[in-house]
Amino acid sequence: MGYEFDLxxxxxxxxxxxxVRGRLITSSAGRKYYKAVxxxxxxxxxxxxxxxxxxxxxxxxxHKMNVRYDVSxxxxxxEDALVKCGFIVDDYLIEYAGIKKGDKVAGGKLVVKVRxxxx
Numbered sequence: 001m002g003y004e005f006d007l008x009x010x011x012x013x014x015x016x017x018x019x020v021r022g023r024l025i026t027s028s029a030g031r032k033y034y035k036a037v038x039x040x041x042x043x044x045x046x047x048x049x050x051x052x053x054x055x056x057x058x059x060x061x062x063h064k065m066n067v068r069y070d071v072s073x074x075x076x077x078x079e080d081a082l083v084k085c086g087f088i089v090d091d092y093l094i095e096y097a098g099i100k101k102g103d104k105v106a107g108g109k110l111v112v113k114v115r116x117x118x119x
Contacts, residue, residue, distance in 0.1 A: 001115075001116045002113065002114060002115045002116070003046065003112075003113070003114040004111070004112065004113045004114070005040075005041075005044055005046065005112055006040075006109050006110065006111055006112070007037055007040055007073070007078060007081070007109065007110045007112055008033065008036045008037065008040065008088075008107070008108065008109060008110070009061070009062065009063060009064060009107070009109055009110060010033055010074045010075075010077035010078040010081070010110070011027075011029040011030060011033050011077050011110025012073045012074060013072075013073050013074070013075075013076045013077065014039055014073060015027055015029045015030070015032075016029070016030045016076060016077050017099075022044050025058045030077065033077055033078075033081060034080070034081050034084050034085075034105075037078070037081035037082070037084075038081070038084065038085040039065045039083055041082075041085045041087055042085075044086075046087055047085040047086055047087060048085070048086040048087075049086065049087045049088070050086055050087075050088075050089060050112060051088045051089065051093070051116060052088075052093070053093065053117055053118055054093045054094075054095060054114060054116075054118070055088065055093055055094055055095070055116050055117060056095050056096070056097045056110060056114075056115045056117060057094055057095070057097065057112060057113065057114050057115075058096070058097045058098050058099075058112075058113040059096065059098070059099045059100070059110060059111070059112055059113075060099075060100045060109055060110070060111040061074065061099065061100070061101055061102060061103040061110055062102040062103060062104065062105035062109045062110070062111070063101070063104060063108050064104065064105065064106065064107055064108035065104060065106075065108075066104050069101075071099050071101065071111065075099075076110075078110060079091040080102050095117075097115075
């Protein structure tokens with residue numbers, strides 16, 4: 001079984017969390033991103049899918065600017081967003097077949113291909 005969908009480009013892990021009075025919380029950028037992903041997944045009917053088997057993901061990252069960037073700084077936000085919207089039960093189930101940097105796209109986006117292993 002497989003899925004393919006686009007998501008908004010995530011915030012960097014450097015801006016995903018904020019420290020407030022000594023406590024680490026999800027930043028406003030993180031909360032906005034989680035909401036945007038939940039809305040997108042609801043729009044395509046995949047929120048609440050509840051996948052509990054290991055998955056293999058191929059990812060193409062289209063940044064909104066022509067900049068050099070470290071792809072690993074952007075993975076945590078979208079992985080957590082997939083869990084928060086109920087698409088997958090936990091991000092420990094994710095393995096990667098590949099991660100590529102795509103062309104610049106207005107606003108940025110992720111092209112996500114998911115294969116559920118064992119199905």
